[in-house]
Amino acid sequence: MASLTIRNLQKRYEEVEVMRDINLDIADGEFVVFVGPSGCGKSTLLRMIAGLEDISAGELRIGDQRMNEVPASKRGIAMVFQSYALYPHMTLYDNMAFGLKLAGKSKAEIDAAVMRAAKILHIDHLLDRKPKQLSGGQRQRVAIGRAITREPHVFLFDEPLSNLDAALRVKMRLEFAKLHDDLKTTMIYVTHDQVEAMTLADKIVVLSAGRIEQVGSPHTLYHHPANRFVAGFIGSPKMNFLAGTVQGFDGDFVQVQLDNGGIQSVAVERGALKAGERVTLGIRPEHLHVVHGSQIIPATVTAQESLGDHAYVYADCPAAPDGLILRVPEEEQYRPGTALQLGADPQRCHLFDASGQALARVKVLQAA
Amino acid sequence: MTTANMRQIGVGILGWGVALVMFLPILIIGVTAFKTEQDAYALSLIFTPTLDSFREVFERSHYSTFVYNSMAVSIISTLLSLVIAVPAAYSMAFFPNRKTQKLLLWMLSTKMMPAVGVLIPIYLLAKNTGLLDSVPGLIIVYTLMNLPIAVWMAFTYFNEVPKEILEAARIDGANAWQEIWHLLLPTTLPGLSSTALLLIILSWNEAFWSLNLSSVNAAPLTVFIASYSNPEGLFWAKLSAASFLAVAPIMAVGWVAQKQLVRGMTFGAVK
Ligand SMILES: Nc1ncnc2c1ncn2[C@@H]1O[C@H](COP(=O)(O)OP(=O)(O)OP(=O)(O)O)[C@@H](O)[C@H]1O
Ligand SMILES: [Mg+2]
Numbered sequence: 156m157a158s159l160t161i162r163n164l165q166k167r168y169e170e171v172e173v174m175r176d177i178n179l180d181i182a183d184g185e186f187v188v189f190v191g192p193s194g195c196g197k198s199t200l201l202r203m204i205a206g207l208e209d210i211s212a213g214e215l216r217i218g219d220q221r222m223n224e225v226p227a228s229k230r231g232i233a234m235v236f237q238s239y240a241l242y243p244h245m246t247l248y249d250n251m252a253f254g255l256k257l258a259g260k261s262k263a264e265i266d267a268a269v270m271r272a273a274k275i276l277h278i279d280h281l282l283d284r285k286p287k288q289l290s291g292g293q294r295q296r297v298a299i300g301r302a303i304t305r306e307p308h309v310f311l312f313d314e315p316l317s318n319l320d321a322a323l324r325v326k327m328r329l330e331f332a333k334l335h336d337d338l339k340t341t342m343i344y345v346t347h348d349q350v351e352a353m354t355l356a357d358k359i360v361v362l363s364a365g366r367i368e369q370v371g372s373p374h375t376l377y378h379h380p381a382n383r384f385v386a387g388f389i390g391s392p393k394m395n396f397l398a399g400t401v402q403g404f405d406g407d408f409v410q411v412q413l414d415n416g417g418i419q420s421v422a423v424e425r426g427a428l429k430a431g432e433r434v435t436l437g438i439r440p441e442h443l444h445v446v447h448g449s450q451i452i453p454a455t456v457t458a459q460e461s462l463g464d465h466a467y468v469y470a471d472c473p474a475a476p477d478g479l480i481l482r483v484p485e486e487e488q489y490r491p492g493t494a495l496q497l498g499a500d501p502q503r504c505h506l507f508d509a510s511g512q513a514l515a516r517v518k519v520l521q522a523a
Numbered sequence: 524m525t526t527a528n529m530r531q532i533g534v535g536i537l538g539w540g541v542a543l544v545m546f547l548p549i550l551i552i553g554v555t556a557f558k559t560e561q562d563a564y565a566l567s568l569i570f571t572p573t574l575d576s577f578r579e580v581f582e583r584s585h586y587s588t589f590v591y592n593s594m595a596v597s598i599i600s601t602l603l604s605l606v607i608a609v610p611a612a613y614s615m616a617f618f619p620n621r622k623t624q625k626l627l628l629w630m631l632s633t634k635m636m637p638a639v640g641v642l643i644p645i646y647l648l649a650k651n652t653g654l655l656d657s658v659p660g661l662i663i664v665y666t667l668m669n670l671p672i673a674v675w676m677a678f679t680y681f682n683e684v685p686k687e688i689l690e691a692a693r694i695d696g697a698n699a700w701q702e703i704w705h706l707l708l709p710t711t712l713p714g715l716s717s718t719a720l721l722l723i724i725l726s727w728n729e730a731f732w733s734l735n736l737s738s739v740n741a742a743p744l745t746v747f748i749a750s751y752s753n754p755e756g757l758f759w760a761k762l763s764a765a766s767f768l769a770v771a772p773i774m775a776v777g778w779v780a781q782k783q784l785v786r787g788m789t790f791g792a793v794k
Binding site for chain 1: 701
């Protein structure tokens with residue numbers, strides 16, 4: 156087991172800089188998830204940790220050893236690839252034993268390690284098969300098994316579930332959680348999937364365009380996104396954004412005048428904010444409600460989607476270029492064209508300044 | 524009869540036609556080899572078969588020496604080509620840089636120049652290093668001659684191997700040689716075998732360099748055939764018998780190997 160420290164890491168391909176200013180601390184035994192849009196550098200960062208890509212600048216330490224110049228096999232890591240990358244001509248047993256054989260382990264040791272991994276993953280009855288005789292889920296298990304037999308200090312997973320169907324993903328997701336509970340090893344996990352990130356992670360790292368946007372627990376990222384990017388990226392359906400200006404201040408509240416005339420109070424710390432400044436108001440779909448009163452956001456219904464226990468209403472609002480989404484109980488029905496008056500609890504709202512940075516929320520509610 | 528059927532029959536006839544035209548010279552050689560010199564000038568298929576030509580060919584020259592030279596030169600040069608080409612193609616396929624594509628094209632482009640253009644320098648080099656008319660000399664020339672093809676083909680097969688498989692092995696502790704030996708070679712074996720077969724055939728049939736760089740000691744079968752069309756006149760039957768003897772081994776090899784080579788290998792590890 157080991158902690159991981161990344162300082163000012165940078166990655167360049169020839170002259171193109173694809174990652175910069177990466178600073179990250181991962182504690183021993185932590186389950187860390189990298190998320191971010193396609194092309195943001197998740198795999199590149201993981202591969203630099205693995206030793207499959209050179210580190211252009213900065214430092215990577217695993218435990219207290221500098222790893223920049225250490226070859227992949229000596230870093231004490233194991234990696235599971237999205238494509239599984241099983242050795243096609245070897246049986247499952249040999250796939251899992253390969254690393255140990257290269258390391259010159261005795262037959263008995265190899266046997267014990269392979270059987271242990273195979274038992275954990277319930278593939279001990281398949282050990283004579285070749286990879287192509289397996290289902291996708293089974294291949295995935297073998298890939299994980301191959302990683303386990305290495306007894307690594309750090310596990311690296313690059314979108315390990317993205318080739319599986321929805322039902323199997325849920326099942327394997329739970330198994331990953333269990334695996335982490337059992338092994339208590341440091342794990343770094345790359346995914347596109349919000350739910351995987353939120354459910355598995357002790358700590359989520361949100362990346363965008365080669366930079367870290369925010370690092371924090373799922374709870375922190377959900378309730379205290381540091382900027383507009385993270386606010387929009389975490390949560391599904393995504394947060395509603397409305398453009399407006401600061402109208403004034405009222406005790407703990409900032410009054411925001413929206414571009415279409417609506418007004419909403421927001422419970423955030425004022426900081427350097429001045430009246431008249433451009434801001435973006437953020438409200439999650441589950442916190443936007445149909446209201447009556449003076450502080451309202453006018454909108455027009457465009458569609459409704461039922462999901463069984465609840466429904467999403469889509470609405471047009473001139474202040475929200477991407478439209479609005481609100482979550483309503485299943486019984487409530489809204490016809491397209493209906494005029495709505497919307498509002499939210501000021502303590503549930505987020506506010507971002509003109510540069511997209513979030514203002515600290517006051518009196519934050521613990522759970523949603 | 525449906526049009527699809529008609530088309531199938533048409534394609535079948537065309538295929539057989541082309542095959543027949545291509546096979547005809549070999550057939551003629553095969554038939555002529557069993558004729559007497561008198562019969563040989565007629566293209567007739569009606570004659571009394573005789574082994575006279577073969578007997579004379581064997582009496583006149585040491586067939587086995589030529590076979591030995593051909594085998595030594597083609598097999599060793601093929602192995603050498605592969606030993607050099609595999610690591611080269613490995614680095615080109617898995618660690619490419621901006622110049623890799625250009626380098627590959629440049630290598631292949633050397634095959635597009637007429638060999639006669641470098642005959643004199645190569646002849647002089649061989650002469651001055653004492654490699655003229657020696658088996659090692661021919662091996663070196665054939666290895667260099669086939670290297671671009673070997674690299675190109677190995678590169679093509681390696682390119683199909685997902686690089687994650689090698690990366691996984693690297694993490695498992697394999698060095699470059701172990702990656703090649705334990706993963707690349709086994710997964711591309713069918714492709715590399717057909718490359719080897721092609722190189723053997725090319726070397727076996729190579730006539731330009733063997734005729735110019737060997738005469739007695741290192742002469743392979745191509746020289747053996749050519750010796751039957753000499754200034755004293757053509758001897759069709761004996762020439763045919765010699766040719767027949769020269770192509771028979773390589774045709775047998777090709778025939779046996781083709782079934783092994785067609786069997787492809789798919790990558791079950793990658794979805
Ligand atoms: N060999 C390379 N040469 C130049 N640029 C590269 C190279 N490999 C990756 N990149 C660039 O680095 C960036 C990060 O790529 P990376 O594969 O890490 O993204 P990712 O976050 O894993 O995306 P995805 O979610 O699609 O897997 C991309 O913009 C990509 O174009
Ligand atoms: Mg990726």
